[in-house]
Amino acid sequence: MTSSPDTQPIVVGIDPDPTQWLALAWAVDEATRRRLPLRLAHAREAPPSKYRTAELTPAWETWDEALRTLGTRALEQVEAFVRDRRPEVEVSVLLVEGDAASVLRGQA
Incomplete structure (x- = not known):
């Protein structure tokens, strides 16, 4: 199924836990019914900047990579x-x- 370039996709935030994929299944079926593309979004939430210090840089980089x-x-x-x-x-x-709510709001 292809859509026109100006068609807005159905956006769904995803959770790594497969037991939480009920909304995902609904979004997939809804995209099919409406003949719309589907965008899967996952937000990596960063710690507040006050926790990013020079002393924690290696730990932050390791955590960010994970x-x-x-x-x-x-x-x-x-x-x-x-x-x-x-x-x-x-x-x-x-x-x-970013935080999940902001990411989803920006994509919607």
């Missing part, structure tokens, strides 16, 4: 779920730093 790896893996699993459920749905993924 969050990026977890987010990438989660998006890959969710994308596979979508393609298995509805292969005709056009799907894109987005991994971004």
